[in-house]
Amino acid sequence: MQQSELDFINTLRQSSRYIEQHRGKTCVIYLPGRFLLSRDSVTQFSQDVGLLYNLGLKIVLVMGASPQLDHAFSEAKIDWRLHHQFRITPTELIPLFQQTIGLLRSQLEATFSQANCQQPNPPTLVSGNWVIAQPKGVIEGIDFQHTGKLRKIRHQSISDCLDSGQVALLTPIAYSLTGEVFNLNTLEQACEIASAIEADKLMIYGSPQQLKDLPKQLSIPQLNRIMSRPANNEQARLLTQVSHTNNKVKRVHLMDQDNPSALLLELFSRDGSGTLIFSDRYHQLRDASIEDVGGILGLIEPLEQDGILVKRSRERMELEIDNFIVIERDQLIIGCAALYLNDDNMAELACLAVHPQYQGQELGSELLKAIEVKATENGANKLFLLTTHTHHWFIEHGFNLANVSVLPDKKQSLYNYQRQSKVLVKTL
Missing domain, CATH: 3.40.1160.10 (Acetylglutamate kinase-like)
Structure with missing residues (x-):
């Protein structure tokens, strides 16, 4: 074909x-x-x-x-x-x-x-x-x-x-x-x-x-x-x-x-x-602030316990809060995602999560699009992520499975082979 x-x-x-x-x-x-x-x-x-x-x-x-x-x-x-x-x-x-x-x-x-x-x-x-x-x-x-x-x-x-x-x-x-x-x-x-x-x-x-x-x-x-x-x-x-x-x-x-x-x-x-x-959505997507740390931790904690996300301490979250975006509804954080920039025009998507009660409303897609826009605005031409559970969803959204060798050198050195995360990459 x-x-x-x-x-x-x-x-x-x-x-x-x-x-x-x-x-x-x-x-x-x-x-x-x-x-x-x-x-x-x-x-x-x-x-x-x-x-x-x-x-x-x-x-x-x-x-x-x-x-x-x-x-x-x-x-x-x-x-x-x-x-x-x-x-x-x-x-x-x-x-x-x-x-x-x-x-x-x-x-x-x-x-x-x-x-x-x-x-x-x-x-x-x-x-x-x-x-x-x-x-x-x-x-x-x-x-x-x-x-x-x-x-x-x-x-x-x-x-x-x-x-x-x-x-x-x-x-x-x-x-x-x-x-x-x-x-x-x-x-x-x-x-x-x-x-x-x-x-x-x-x-x-x-x-x-x-x-x-x-x-x-x-x-x-x-x-x-x-x-x-x-x-x-x-x-x-x-x-x-x-x-x-x-x-x-x-x-x-x-x-x-x-x-x-x-x-x-x-x-x-x-x-x-x-x-x-x-005008048919009752939530706001915005950059995260230090006041959102507790809400983000509350959102991702169940996913960390299930091994879907890597555990993050409050201290680490406070240090990295500028990397996060959130979706807020009625003062409740119902979604989040993080973007980490690298020197080789590859950016990392991490910690994408949506509250269970709000899944099925395309909020994950909305977070992903916002991250892609931020990555492009910062000069990245590729977006990568590591996941153990949700790679099918990311493939549906334009990502492709890849080898660990495509990751930036620093990320390769930190790769956890025991966790066996799948590597996915999307060209922006």
């Missing part, structure tokens, strides 16, 4: 649990206009949405159009004014606005039809007047005219559309109760719709500037800290908008708009492709 075939089989096996997790879930996907500029990206995205649809996901697409509108008005030699990054939309520009959005939507629908012609059950894109708009109004003396904001979302109608087996598509165009046409901010629209229908996931394609220096995962407290010191104004606007959804949408995924494979990687791979913002 060729390596490519083995890779495919392993990937399929890894993704199987995610397929079941996502079945029947509702997902709102925001497509910025810049993403839609690439025909290849749109074709691949259309195929991927067709796959998600056939795997049982309910999908809402919200389509932006900023660069397309810029191009259309530039070609028409029309200057479209901005105020606080929002377009001012006068009445005379509405026909060209509708024409540009209509053309872009038609192109997307055509691509969907072509990309999914081989699907056993191809998805159908459906649009509707699900969003009721109202004028944005006069701000700082500036009348935004036909630039609008959301007044009401007919969320039950959207849910009915999804339940009937359709893919819902929304654009920047929305209408008021009096029939006026308005230009809406589509990122805001995507976030509000996700909240209104209580979507399981909101997936947003963002620019490199918006995603700059964001970690793989963010809890709400961590999100708030980053919002207090964002990398740039674009990131600040994105995170501020996303933060408004946290009461209703438990998981927000931020993906690179320049990576056409991001959608499937984010949903069906262990490490994802972008940044996950979650």
